[in-house]
Amino acid sequence: MASLFIADLHLDDSRPRITELFERYLASDEVRRADALYILGDLVEAWVGDDDDAELPQRIADATRGVRDAGVPVYFMVGNRDFLLGEAFARRAGFELLEDGTVHTLHGRPTLLMHGDVLCTGDVAYQTVRKQVRTPEWKAQILAMPLEARRAFAAKSRAESRAHTGSAMETLMDVDAGAVTQAMRNAGVTRLIHGHTHRPAIHRFELDGAPAERIVVGDWYEQGSVLRVDADGVELRGLPLG
Numbered sequence: 001m002a003s004l005f006i007a008d009l010h011l012d013d014s015r016p017r018i019t020e021l022f023e024r025y026l027a028s029d030e031v032r033r034a035d036a037l038y039i040l041g042d043l044v045e046a047w048v049g050d051d052d053d054a055e056l057p058q059r060i061a062d063a064t065r066g067v068r069d070a071g072v073p074v075y076f077m078v079g080n081r082d083f084l085l086g087e088a089f090a091r092r093a094g095f096e097l098l099e100d101g102t103v104h105t106l107h108g109r110p111t112l113l114m115h116g117d118v119l120c121t122g123d124v125a126y127q128t129v130r131k132q133v134r135t136p137e138w139k140a141q142i143l144a145m146p147l148e149a150r151r152a153f154a155a156k157s158r159a160e161s162r163a164h165t166g167s168a169m170e171t172l173m174d175v176d177a178g179a180v181t182q183a184m185r186n187a188g189v190t191r192l193i194h195g196h197t198h199r200p201a202i203h204r205f206e207l208d209g210a211p212a213e214r215i216v217v218g219d220w221y222e223q224g225s226v227l228r229v230d231a232d233g234v235e236l237r238g239l240p241l242g
Contacts, residue, residue, distance in 0.1 A: 007195025041079020
């Protein structure tokens with residue numbers, strides 16, 4: 001039995017093969033026999049509200065609900081693209097929402113779970129915007145807009161995000177080592193799993209004299225990325241589209 005992690009799928013109507021891969025994987029024996037499935041944010045390219053009546057949210061809900069109905073818990077942590085996702089959709093999709101920075105014990109080892117964006121402290125401009133848009137007041141204001149207006153706002157925000165990403169230095173887009181160690185110390189753990197940076201890797205290092213590891217789950221732009229955690233250790237692998 002294993003705990004499975006995915007993140008940064010960025011599901012969108014413009015990339016139907018990724019959505020199909022997501023549906024196939026969630027219907028697979030590996031997922032349906034897992035201890036749990038964790039989705040660590042940015043499941044979609046943009047989330048405009050739980051009342052979105054487009055086809056994609058329904059397909060997502062059907063896929064995750066199928067996993068839950070098979071007896072496998074599904075945990076979801078919002079990212080920077082889907083932070084407006086709330087309890088209404090969570091109920092519909094059959095998953096439990098997790099706070100960023102939650103600690104779960106995986107096969108006897110306490111593990112810190114994060115989306116990862118708060119660890120990119122070098123990107124000051126992004127952190128400033130993030131702090132603004134995560135307030136209850138800002139979210140309520142956006143969700144009060146008509147659905148079509150929210151869709152237009154999301155498209156504009158995606159374009160601005162692409163422009164910022166293209167102009168930012170590579171070092172700013174990655175996590176800060178000091179932020180990582182501080183988060184792990186605060187949580188009292190020696191293992192961290194996160195997404196966001198689209199740099200899949202297993203980083204092993206020392207934290208206060210003890211062996212530690214930071215595992216980055218990859219994105220789903222060119223293929224899938226899955227982290228498997230079981231009693232024997234961790235395995236990070238890709239899922240081909242074909």
